[in-house]
Amino acid sequence: MTGTAWKEDNTERFVTQALTLGFKGIDTANQRKHYFEEGVGFAVQKFLKTSQKTRADLFLQTKFTSIHGQDSRLPYDQFDSLTNQVKQSFASSLIHLQTDYIDSYILHGPMLSRSIIDADLEIWQAMEGLVQEGKVNFLGISNVNVQQVEELYSKVSIKPSFIQNRCFASTQWDQDVRLFCKKHNISYQGFSLLTANFPYLSNPYMQEVAIKYNKTIPQIIFRFALHLSMLPLTGTTNPEHMKDDLDNNDFELTIKEIQCIENIGVVDGLSL
Numbered sequence: 001m002t003g004t005a006w007k008e009d010n011t012e013r014f015v016t017q018a019l020t021l022g023f024k025g026i027d028t029a030n031q032r033k034h035y036f037e038e039g040v041g042f043a044v045q046k047f048l049k050t051s052q053k054t055r056a057d058l059f060l061q062t063k064f065t066s067i068h069g070q071d072s073r074l075p076y077d078q079f080d081s082l083t084n085q086v087k088q089s090f091a092s093s094l095i096h097l098q099t100d101y102i103d104s105y106i107l108h109g110p111m112l113s114r115s116i117i118d119a120d121l122e123i124w125q126a127m128e129g130l131v132q133e134g135k136v137n138f139l140g141i142s143n144v145n146v147q148q149v150e151e152l153y154s155k156v157s158i159k160p161s162f163i164q165n166r167c168f169a170s171t172q173w174d175q176d177v178r179l180f181c182k183k184h185n186i187s188y189q190g191f192s193l194l195t196a197n198f199p200y201l202s203n204p205y206m207q208e209v210a211i212k213y214n215k216t217i218p219q220i221i222f223r224f225a226l227h228l229s230m231l232p233l234t235g236t237t238n239p240e241h242m243k244d245d246l247d248n249n250d251f252e253l254t255i256k257e258i259q260c261i262e263n264i265g266v267v268d269g270l271s272l
Contacts, residue, residue: 011039169265
């Protein structure tokens with residue numbers, strides 16, 4: 001899946017490029033502070049008009065972002081109820097993306113860093129209403145710890161289908177959240193797999209694995225992610241890197257290599 005944060009006025013160009021090269025999943029948010037959701041919509045429509053693909057061939061994922069994650073360019077009335085804020089933001093997303101449904105709708109993050117509060121549950125209930133109306137296929141939440149995931153899961157009617165987190169090698173690639181996802185059949189989406197882990201990617205062990213398979217280190221990381229049943233998000237704007245990200249299904253890492261990479265942030269002196 002290709003991510004669209006921080007692309008600004010280049011969003012349409014980069015998303016068009018990604019779709020043309022073969023990406024099918026697009027991740028965005030109705031948060032003008034970091035995303036240009038409307039640019040994603042322009043790219044999707046351009047692609048559909050110039051290809052043999054239909055809307056059903058694509059997976060569009062966007063987010064509801066609470067007031068604390070927004071700047072002054074709000075997609076809703078900040079003085080309205082949270083339920084109505086969700087409805088307003090979602091309606092705006094449909095207009096931006098020029099579609100009548102969203103494949104995956106994500107709560108961009110809980111109100112607090114350590115728990116799930118009533119405000120989060122009100123937002124989630126409003127998101128559930130969109131599923132019940134047939135406007136959303138799946139729900140998810142981003143930027144959460146395992147305690148928040150457990151609490152949300154226990155309290156909501158429609159369980160999350162996706163958890164999306166920044167993924168750090170120093171936490172064994174968010175191992176505790178991934179294990180919860182595996183137990184409850186939730187798909188884990190990892191972002192910043194490269195940018196959050198530069199010190200570990202330069203590890204000589206990673207270089208040895210890349211040489212062994214004649215692949216780039218990013219290709220090794222994305223192959224590793226898939227071995228962990230993780231859906232990796234890539235935000236690259238380089239067409240060659242986009243091609244590389246898609247071209248990583250022709251090799252398999254060994255069990256030892258998977259274990260070594262999983263522990264590369266907590267174990268020194270790794271070797272093949």
